[in-house]
Amino acid sequence: MNTVLQLLQSQIGKDSAQSPSPVGRWLNPTILSAEEGEIALELTIREEFCNPVGQLHGGLSSLIIDECIGIAVFSYGEPTFYSTVNLAVDFLSSVRLGEVVIINAKVLKKGRRLVNAYCEIINKSNGRIAAKGTTNLVKVEMP
Numbered sequence: 001m002n003t004v005l006q007l008l009q010s011q012i013g014k015d016s017a018q019s020p021s022p023v024g025r026w027l028n029p030t031i032l033s034a035e036e037g038e039i040a041l042e043l044t045i046r047e048e049f050c051n052p053v054g055q056l057h058g059g060l061s062s063l064i065i066d067e068c069i070g071i072a073v074f075s076y077g078e079p080t081f082y083s084t085v086n087l088a089v090d091f092l093s094s095v096r097l098g099e100v101v102i103i104n105a106k107v108l109k110k111g112r113r114l115v116n117a118y119c120e121i122i123n124k125s126n127g128r129i130a131a132k133g134t135t136n137l138v139k140v141e142m143p
Contacts, residue, residue: 004077008034016041023067029103037107039071042124044100056095056121056130065089065119065133068105073115073137076107082115082137089133093123100124113139 011018011031019025029041043064051057066087073082095101105119120132 002036002075002077005034005036005075008039008071008075021067021070023063024071027064027067029068032102034075036075036077037072037110039068039075039103039105041068041071041103042100043103045095045097047097050097054097056101058089058091058131061091061121061131062087062089062133064103064121065105065131066135068103069107069117069119069133069135069137072105072107072117072119073110076110081140081142083140085114085136085138087133087135089131091131093128093130095121095123095130101130108134115139 008031012033013030015030016024016028027043029043032040032042045056049056049060066084102122102124103119105117107115107117109116115137118134121130123130
């Protein structure tokens with residue numbers, strides 16, 4: 001039984017204050033759904049996420065995408081760690097302070113050592129994709 005997936009599913013509708021990831025706790029999104037290799041989250045854009053003109057900072061968009069893809073990979077419940085090898089992000093529209101975004105991450109291909117995944121950040125108020133990213137992750141042996 002996949003206890004990690006069960007844990008994620010038990011947290012649906014709740015914030016991420018109990019996340020094992022310090023970044024996840026700081027972002028503190030609400031889990032909307034969780035399946036093996038997939039996660040959907042909701043996040044309100046706070047001031048510390050913004051650039052000087054009050055829009056979601058591109059670096060934070062990249063962080064959100066990387067973190068959410070990490071959760072999607074984590075949902076497999078394997079006793080191993082995957083590290084990001086590369087991350088390509090396209091910034092398509094702005095999100096302003098106080099707006100809510102939906103983040104959908106999905107593993108596209110999972111091999112024995114490499115994972116390829118996709119994520120998008122969608123502005124909930126207008127349905128536009130604000131940013132989308134793809135990444136490859138590699139299995140890292142933990143001591």
